Amino acid sequence: MIMDRIVSLSKWIKLLIVFLALLQVTSYSGTMVFGEFQAGEYVLTIDWWGWFSSYLAVDFGTPWQALAQSLYDAGFHPGIILGSVEILPYLFIYSFLYQLFGLYQQGHVFTPRNFRCLSRIALVFLVWILLSLFYPMIIAFTLHFSGTSSAVPVYFSLGSQELKYALFGMIFYCVAWVMKHATELQEEAELTI
Numbered sequence: 001m002i003m004d005r006i007v008s009l010s011k012w013i014k015l016l017i018v019f020l021a022l023l024q025v026t027s028y029s030g031t032m033v034f035g036e037f038q039a040g041e042y043v044l045t046i047d048w049w050g051w052f053s054s055y056l057a058v059d060f061g062t063p064w065q066a067l068a069q070s071l072y073d074a075g076f077h078p079g080i081i082l083g084s085v086e087i088l089p090y091l092f093i094y095s096f097l098y099q100l101f102g103l104y105q106q107g108h109v110f111t112p113r114n115f116r117c118l119s120r121i122a123l124v125f126l127v128w129i130l131l132s133l134f135y136p137m138i139i140a141f142t143l144h145f146s147g148t149s150s151a152v153p154v155y156f157s158l159g160s161q162e163l164k165y166a167l168f169g170m171i172f173y174c175v176a177w178v179m180k181h182a183t184e185l186q187e188e189a190e191l192t193i
């Protein structure tokens with residue numbers, strides 16, 4: 001009975017994950033192609049024949065906003081340079097969540113594969129911290145040393161966004177760790193029966 005609910009709910013969650021991933025990628029792409037760069041973010045306003053308006057924005061985190069503005073002022077497209085990298089962790093997380101709920105849909109709740117999916121999500125959050133901290137510096141150094149632009153300053157910023165990534169990473173790792181030990185307990189229980 002409970003397993004049937006898990007299987008049914010997992011189907012819907014997988015559809016929701018696909019919908020959210022497609023929505024994020026299409027809104028990002030549309031905003032990058034048709035939007036305007038304003039105050040450190042890309043903005044796209046769509047008027048639906050006067051009935052209502054839609055507002056899409058690709059905003060960069062606080063440490064990246066100043067870099068985005070500097071890149072734009074130097075004649076670069078910050079959406080391609082920064083935004084394309086910023087969307088990658090989301091895509092990895094969507095992928096791992098899709099795999100996880102695929103396992104739940106198949107009835108695999110306590111398996112080593114579940115632990116791997118959850119620990120990979122935790123790893124994405126930890127890599128996201130490193131990306132957030134060091135990618136702006138890599139961009140600035142690359143532009144300086146290639147002679148492309150010396151107008152882009154080097155940024156290093158540690159803020160609340162990175163702390164959120166650390167918190168989410170720790171939460172996912174703790175859940176993965178509990179899942180791993182639950183798997184071991186289930187295997188031991190099956191052996192004693």
